Amino acid sequence: MALTQVKADGLTADLIDETKLADNSIDSEHYNDGSIDNAHLADDAVGVDELSATGTAGNTTYLRGDNSWTVPPDTNTTYSVQDGQLSENNFTDADHTKLNGIAASANNYVHPNHSGDVTSSADGATTIADNAVTLAHMAGGTDGQIITYDASGDPKAIGPGLDGQVLTSAGAGAEPAFEAIPASGTPNNLIYNGAMQVAQRGTSLAMAHDGNTNGFVVDGWALQMHNMDEFDGTLAQVTDGPAGFTKALKWTTGTAESAIATDEYVMVRHHIESQNLQHLNWGTSDAQAVMLSFWVKSSVTGTYGCSFYSGRSSGNRVINTTYAISSADTWEKKTITIAGDTAGSVLNNDADAGLSIIFPLAAGSNYDGTNSSSWANYSTANYLGAHAQDGVVTTGSATWLITGIQLETGSTAGSFDYKSYTEELAICQRYYQQIEGSNDNVLIGAGRSSGTTYGLFSVPLAVPLRASPTLSSIDWSFFTATNQTGVTATPSIIKWAAHSSVLSLQVAGLSSMTNARCLSAYSNNADTFTMSSEI
């Protein structure tokens, strides 16, 4: 029979073990109050939810002793220690100041004295002993360079030059340069009288808009003014120049032109014969470049033009360039390279001008309206193109000086082609000669009387003249064995020849001569007889 009832006193004490109890069969009312001790709790058995604390458990709260979940009152308190509050090894402001003055990685270094080629005393200046720096101790450069000094006195390497070039000095104030020279050893200046040595006509000429508008002082270098209204001044050969030159051409403005009208210009120019330029091959595919170099000085700074005008067999050509005068009243060297002109017609091979080098001092817009920076057909507008600074002409007492002008083949400026005065004079006399009179004592030429009123005579020339010359009028005295007469007259030319050193002239207007007598022609009244074949 199945057991249906068991009384408590029917059970032996501690008889019922856990195997006789069903899972989850004991609820809390079957525990005695306060009967569950620590040994009957499993590790990690009590969770937050089983706690009776007030407040909200979370990641910003903690369980305080009064059984409440609470946010900590302060999480970032800075504590400071006042000066001297540390009881031992106190850290003072003075200590901080001292430590703050010590550089990072500083050490207790004592600078020693140095001896030898480089000496010093403690931390004083180091000194390099004389003769101590050998080539091995110099900084490396480029093979072929040399060391010079610049305007500040600092060393500067120049070069290397090209094969065959020589080192040329440009005088004080300019660094030397490696430059090409022709095989002859000296450059060939296509310009004559570039050093302004020769001035056959005198050393000064007053020029004015209503007087001399086109004239020479220094041979080969004319000043021309065109359509000026007020302008005048003085053209002169002066003793001035940069190192290596003693003479210069100088223009000094007297009355300034108030404004440069469109049809006005003032310029200094030089012509070169075509036959002396044949090697340049201009007008062909073999055209050669040329380089112009010169020294210039002016009271007016600015950009000046420099035009190259080339007379050709058909249609003339022009190229415009500029140079800048940077410092007033200071000699400055300028160089301008001109490419060979492969276009246009070829240069004539004659004694006419094949190239004119023009230095404008003022140019109206009719003449500088077009800037032909490369060779172009000539037009009035590009004649003086690129010129900008008219100040020499529009400023009273303004000055402009030039000397040391050289034009050479190629694109590298060589040293100046110095010629003796004798050589330069002979070249100048191809274009102009004069015989200076002295009372009636200077013989111009000898010949014969022709009829009763003509004197025929030959004038010995210093060199053959370039062209049949323009002759001046002077007072003449003629002497024959039986006659003496005088006349003021301008001779006519009986015979000129390009290769002859004799010029045959005839003077008319003589009186009471006997035909066919030997005749001597003298300058009377100290007149100077001039023969001009200027180009």
Add this chain to the structure above:
Amino acid sequence: MAKYKLRNNITYALDGTTVQSTYEDILDTELKTSIPKDPGNTDYKDYLEWVAAGNTADAAD
């Protein structure tokens, strides 16, 4: 008076009366110079430009 004046010149044979040749040149009446009719003479070129500009030189005597 124009700036230029033409001038006829004569050369005679040794007898002093037979005309050997005649030639013309130009007088610059302002500068008091004689200018040969040489194409290479720049004063002659200036004269030609002066004529081309419509001017006329005084005739020769």
